[in-house]
Amino acid sequence: MLSEVLLVSAPGKVILHGEHAVVHGKVALAVALNLRTFLRLQPHSTGKVGLNLPNIGIKQAWDVASLQLLDTSFLEQGDITALTPEQVEKLKEVAGCPEDCANDHKWLAVLAFLFLYLSICRKQRWTEEDLELINKWAFQGERVIHGNPSGVDNTVSTWGGALRYQQGKISSLKRPPALKILLTNTKVPRSTKALVAGVRNRLLKFPEIVAPVLTSIEAISLECERVLAEMASAPTPGHYLVLEELIDMNQHHLNALGVGHASLDQLCQVTTAHGLHSKLTGGGGGGCGITLLRPDLQRLEVEAAKQALTGCGFDCWETSIGAPGVSVHAATSLDAPILQALDGI
Amino acid sequence: MGRANVALAVALNLRTFLRLQPHSTGKVGLNLPNIGIKQAWDVASLQLLDTSFLEQGDITALTPEQVEKLKEVAGCPEDCANDHKWLAVLAFLFLYLSICRKQRALPSLDVTVWSELPPGAGLGSSAAYSVCLAAAFLAACEEIPNPLKDGEPTSRWTEEDLELINKWAFQGERVIHGNPSGVDNTVSTWGGALRYQQGKISSLKRPPALKILLTNTKVPRSTKALVAGVRNRLLKFPEIVAPVLTSIEAISLECERVLAEMASAPTPGHYLVLEELIDMNQHHLNALGVGHASLDQLCQVTTAHGLHSKLTGGGGGGCGITLLRPDLQRLEVEAAKQALTGCGFDCWETSIGAPGVSVHAATSLDAPILQALDGI
Numbered sequence: 126m127l128s129e130v131l132l133v134s135a136p137g138k139v140i141l142h143g144e145h146a147v148v149h150g151k152v153a154l155a156v157a158l159n160l161r162t163f164l165r166l167q168p169h170s171t172g173k174v175g176l177n178l179p180n181i182g183i184k185q186a187w188d189v190a191s192l193q194l195l196d197t198s199f200l201e202q203g204d205i206t207a208l209t210p211e212q213v214e215k216l217k218e219v220a221g222c223p224e225d226c227a228n229d230h231k232w233l234a235v236l237a238f239l240f241l242y243l244s245i246c247r248k249q250r251w252t253e254e255d256l257e258l259i260n261k262w263a264f265q266g267e268r269v270i271h272g273n274p275s276g277v278d279n280t281v282s283t284w285g286g287a288l289r290y291q292q293g294k295i296s297s298l299k300r301p302p303a304l305k306i307l308l309t310n311t312k313v314p315r316s317t318k319a320l321v322a323g324v325r326n327r328l329l330k331f332p333e334i335v336a337p338v339l340t341s342i343e344a345i346s347l348e349c350e351r352v353l354a355e356m357a358s359a360p361t362p363g364h365y366l367v368l369e370e371l372i373d374m375n376q377h378h379l380n381a382l383g384v385g386h387a388s389l390d391q392l393c394q395v396t397t398a399h400g401l402h403s404k405l406t407g408g409g410g411g412g413c414g415i416t417l418l419r420p421d422l423q424r425l426e427v428e429a430a431k432q433a434l435t436g437c438g439f440d441c442w443e444t445s446i447g448a449p450g451v452s453v454h455a456a457t458s459l460d461a462p463i464l465q466a467l468d469g470i
Numbered sequence: 471m472g473r474a475n476v477a478l479a480v481a482l483n484l485r486t487f488l489r490l491q492p493h494s495t496g497k498v499g500l501n502l503p504n505i506g507i508k509q510a511w512d513v514a515s516l517q518l519l520d521t522s523f524l525e526q527g528d529i530t531a532l533t534p535e536q537v538e539k540l541k542e543v544a545g546c547p548e549d550c551a552n553d554h555k556w557l558a559v560l561a562f563l564f565l566y567l568s569i570c571r572k573q574r575a576l577p578s579l580d581v582t583v584w585s586e587l588p589p590g591a592g593l594g595s596s597a598a599y600s601v602c603l604a605a606a607f608l609a610a611c612e613e614i615p616n617p618l619k620d621g622e623p624t625s626r627w628t629e630e631d632l633e634l635i636n637k638w639a640f641q642g643e644r645v646i647h648g649n650p651s652g653v654d655n656t657v658s659t660w661g662g663a664l665r666y667q668q669g670k671i672s673s674l675k676r677p678p679a680l681k682i683l684l685t686n687t688k689v690p691r692s693t694k695a696l697v698a699g700v701r702n703r704l705l706k707f708p709e710i711v712a713p714v715l716t717s718i719e720a721i722s723l724e725c726e727r728v729l730a731e732m733a734s735a736p737t738p739g740h741y742l743v744l745e746e747l748i749d750m751n752q753h754h755l756n757a758l759g760v761g762h763a764s765l766d767q768l769c770q771v772t773t774a775h776g777l778h779s780k781l782t783g784g785g786g787g788g789c790g791i792t793l794l795r796p797d798l799q800r801l802e803v804e805a806a807k808q809a810l811t812g813c814g815f816d817c818w819e820t821s822i823g824a825p826g827v828s829v830h831a832a833t834s835l836d837a838p839i840l841q842a843l844d845g846i
Contacts, residue, residue, distance in 0.1 A: 333720035334750060337713035341757075344709035374710060377757035381717075381750045390770070397763075 131166040132454040132467075138281040139308065139406040139415055139446060142346040142375055143290075145324050145382055150292050151343035154350060155277050156301070157285040158308065159448035163459070165467045176238050179469050181231050185221065192219070192243065216240060230270070237266040256283050259451060285450030289350060302356040303447045304368075305418040307396070307431060309403075310440040311388035313411025320384045320410045327383055338378050345375050353447075365419045369402040372417060376404040384409030391437055392416075399430040415446070475719045478726060479653050480677070481661040482684065483824035486585040486598035487835070489843045490606040493578055500562050501582040503845055505555050505589065509545065511563075513576050519543065521567050540564060554589060554596075554646070561600060561645040565638060569607040577610060584842040588816070591686055592693065592783030597654030600642030601827050605635045609829075616829060623834030626825065632659050635827060661826030665726060674726060676733040679823045680744075681794040683772075683807060685779075686816040687764035689787025696760045696786045703759055714754050721751045729823075741795045745778040748793060752780035760785030767813055768792075775806040791822070 136157040143153025175186040217226060220239050226232035241262055263279040277290045287301040328335040349371050356364045376393060379385060389405045392414045396403040403416040418427060427443065434441040456464065499510040519539075544563050546556045562581070570576050583602060587595035605627070608614045614631040618624070627635065639655040653666045663677040704711040725747050732740050752769060755761060765781045768790045772779045779792040794803060803819065810817040832840065 331720070331724060331746075331750075334717050334724060334747075337717040337720070338754075341710050341713040341717075344707070344713070348707060348710060370707075371710075374707075374757045377753045378714075381753035381757075387773075394766070 128168050130168075130456060132163065132456055132459060133166075133451060134161040134163045134454060135282045135451040136161050136285060136448040138278055139413070141287065141406070141415075141446065142349050142371065143342060144405075144407055144409070145321065145379065145384060146339045146342040146346075147290060148321055148324070149328070149339050151339055152289055152291045152346045152350075153277075154287055154289055154298075154346050155281045156287040156304075156446040157281050157448040157450060159303075159445040160308065160442055161448075163454075163463050163467060174242060176235060177469060178231075178234060179466060181234065183231055183235060185235060187219070187239075233270040237269040240269050241266050256450070259283050281450075283450050285448055287353060287447055289346075298350060298353060300357045301353045301447045302360055303445045305420070305443070305445050307401075307403075307416040307418060307427075307434065308442045308444055309392055309414045309416065309434050311386070311392060311411050311414070312438070312440060313386060313388045315386070315408060315410035315412055317408035317410075320408045324382050324384060335382065338381055342375060342378050345371050345378075360420075362419070362421065365417070368417055369419075372402045372404045372415075379405055379409055386411045388437075388439075389414055392434065392439065395433045395437060396430060399426060399433065401430055418443070475715055476665055476667045476722045476726075477653075478663055478665055478674075478722050479657045480663040480680075480822040481657050481824040481826060482587075482593060483679075483821045484586040484593065484684065484818060485824075486583060486587060486595065486602055487830075487839055487843060488581060488583045488599075488602035488606050490610055491580045491582075492610065493580065495578050497578055498566060498576070499580040500559060501580065501845065502555075502558060502584075503582070503842060504585055505558065507555055507559060509559060511543070513578050516543070516567065517576050519567070521571050557646045558596075558599065561596075561642040562603060564645050565600070565603045565607055565642050568641070569604070569613070569638060570611050572613075573611055579610065581606065582843045582845070584839070586818075588686055591789050593684075593789065594654040594658055596646045597639065597643055597650075597658045600646070601635060601639040601655055601658040603642055604638035605827050605829075608635060608638065618829045618831060622831065624825075624828050624830045626828050632826070635659055657826075659826050662823050663729060665722070674729060677729045677823045678732040678736055679821045681796070681819070681821050683777075683779075683792040683794060683803075683810065684818045684820055685768055685790045685792065685810050687762070687768060687787050687790070688814070688816060689762060689764045691762070691784060691786035691788055693784035693786075696784045700758045700760060711758065714757055718751060718754050721747050721754075736796075738795070738797065741793070744793055745795075748778045748780045748791075755781055755785055762787050764813075764815075765790055768810065768815065771809045771813060772806055775802060775809065777806055794819070 137160050138155050139158045140147075141154040141156045143151060147153035172189050173186045174189055174192065175184075177184050216236060216239060217232075220226075220232065220235045222232045222236070226236075244265070245262060260280055260283040263283060264274070264276050267274045267276070267279050275290070275293075277288070277295060280295050281288055284297055287298040289296055289298060324335075328339075349368065352364055352367050352371075384405070386405075386409065388411055389409065393403045396416045401416050401418070403414050406413050406415045416430070431441050431443060496513050497510045498513055498516065499508075501508050540560060540563060541556075544556065544559045546560070567576075581603070583599060585595055585598065587593050587598060589595045605614075608631075609616050614627060614634060617627050617631075626632075636656055636659040639659060640650070640652050643650045643652070643655050651666070651669075653664070653671060656671050657664050660673055663674040665672055665674060700711075704715075725744065728740055728743050728747075760781070762781075762785065764787055765785065769779045772792045777792050777794070779790050782789050782791045792806070807817050807819065
């Protein structure tokens with residue numbers, strides 16, 4: 126067990142192309158988003174293990190001695206699905222969860238923390254092999270929170286870059302270029318489950334109309350993959366123009382599938398007015414959109430677009446995709462705001 | 471269109487009206503108040519022309535010299551092929567001379583044509599014009615009967631007569647457009663709705679009349695350039711674009727199916743499906759790259775009033791159609807129209823699946839139309 130402070134971060138993810146179509150067996154491209162989650166692990170000798178999640182107001186601590194006394198043999202497999210209901214209840218009891226905590230994501234975060242802490246640290250460093258191990262455990266954490274996740278999110282957060290996902294198979298794209306984007310959150314809530322069901326219903330109702338749209342979306346994902354591969358060696362302005370055309374066509378297809386929303390239309394209009402190209406990412410019906418920022422853009426143009434988007438009441442971040450995966454940081458290399466956030470300021 | 475894809479064309483109830491007045495002044499006159507044309511020719515001079523070149527009644531059989539002769543007779547200036555006003559005059563003379571030449575003597579008459587249709591907007595105004603001319607000349611020369619009986623406000627011709635009208639109307643279209651598809655004159659002759667695929671035209675049986683808003687964004691565009699743009703996108707991204715065309719064809723076929731069901735018993739559910747088809751097709755047309763900010767605005771405005779719209783024709787501006795369900799309140803429709811005109815668009819409330827070429831009793835026409843034909 127190391128005794129120094131550890132600082133790690135891992136990126137989020139966005140779907141570049143293929144949302145909704147992926148549910149129907151088509152390819153999707155998931156890319157690491159350079160809005161990162163930072164973790165500081167501070168070993169000490171207080172005899173306590175503490176979890177501090179300032180974003181969601183969680184601050185819990187457990188007695189290491191009490192945890193040590195637990196019969197953790199049920200964690201032998203390290204496979205969350207091998208736990209019996211009684212064992213899950215035990216974990217919840219240890220966490221200090223109230224009755225109905227499965228619906229409260231704060232408590233799921235605590236459960237995932239405890240599960241991984243107890244499972245990994247009871248046995249008492251990043252190569253591909255190390256990443257495989259990290260990802261395997263991260264997937265278990267995801268299962269605590271989501272029940273039956275696809276594994277795409279943890280895989281792209283572990284490896285970074287871009288990966289292709291189809292019918293359960295995940296494979297990384299080699300050395301994709303980092304693309305600058307605006308990530309905009311319309312903050313319009315929606316049910317991804319309902320949106321996915323809506324697409325399924327439309328497909329059942331008009332199979333000859335909708336099936337070709339899914340086929341076209343897949344072709345967009347494949348073309349995007351091809352262009353990203355070309356860009357890895359030598360990106361040209363022409364490549365960015367193609368990426369923008371693909372974004373536009375995919376957005377029209379997602380509208381045709383019925384997962385658009387007035388807020389997303391507004392997002393697209395605003396960025397179009399600034400000569401930029403956007404598409405929803407993920408479920409649609411509100412939620413987030415991504416806007417490609419070509420390298421030749423002036424700083425003023427980008428700022429103007431961001432202002433216009435925030436002026437609509439949206440949240441807007443300037444970031445990049447194809448970001449590095451899970452990483453370790455030296456404290457001195459992190460920006461002050463991040464260190465302050467980790468200090469709970 | 472292009473590959474093996476289907477298109478549905480529907481008759482629009484914005485009509486072109488023609489009044490033919492025979493007299494004995496020895497002149498044949500053409501009056502087109504919409505485009506400021508007022509010409510007259512001496513029948514005697516026209517009679518002296520060697521019109522043997524019109525033997526076939528096939529405009530494509532004319533040699534360039536013969537076309538020049540026709541232009542000379544019309545009084546066209548040098549560069550008249552690019553001016554649609556002169557094309558209207560040429561079409562008139564061509565049909566007059568071709569159809570009426572069988573008479574012992576060319577008839578003296580005045581023709582006035584007035585249209586509710588704006589020209590150049592892809593709404594078939596030239597075809598409606600050609601259909602009116604063909605029907606009027608054929609009836610005046612008694613090649614087809616006048617089907618209007620005493621006391622009837624309006625009447626239509628038999629299938630056989632419509633075939634003859636359409637054949638001549640197509641010739642008129644060729645004078646104006648060079649190489650038209652024939653869809654415009656066919657739908658103007660027969661009315662209703664027809665399906666068009668790879669040059670084959672067939673009528674849909676008894677389609678229901680659907681109320682619509684027809685909106686002209688008045689944004690000019692080149693249909694030729696838009697068609698080329700789609701072709702280029704297809705060549706550039708065949709695997710992406712070809713399925714979109716397939717999906718659009720499936721939308722046309724589904725629409726045809728729904729219209730056929732509606733002919734017997736229309737339900738609110740049918741209208742909801744028509745609206746879904748409109749929405750999906752509009753997104754596909756945007757994906758093909760023939761959208762435009764003005765059309766997006768049109769769609770947004772109608773969406774805000776709970777209505778569904780799509781571009782019609784070339785896109786890139788031009789016109790859009792908005793379906794009006796029968797259950798709509800008058801106030802809702804008026805509000806939508808106002809919102810559209812407020813954007814600077816022209817907006818008509820009309821219907822599609824309209825009757826084809828028809829004869830009217832003067833007393834049955836609305837005063838504004840009669841006044842327009844009187845040149846007021």
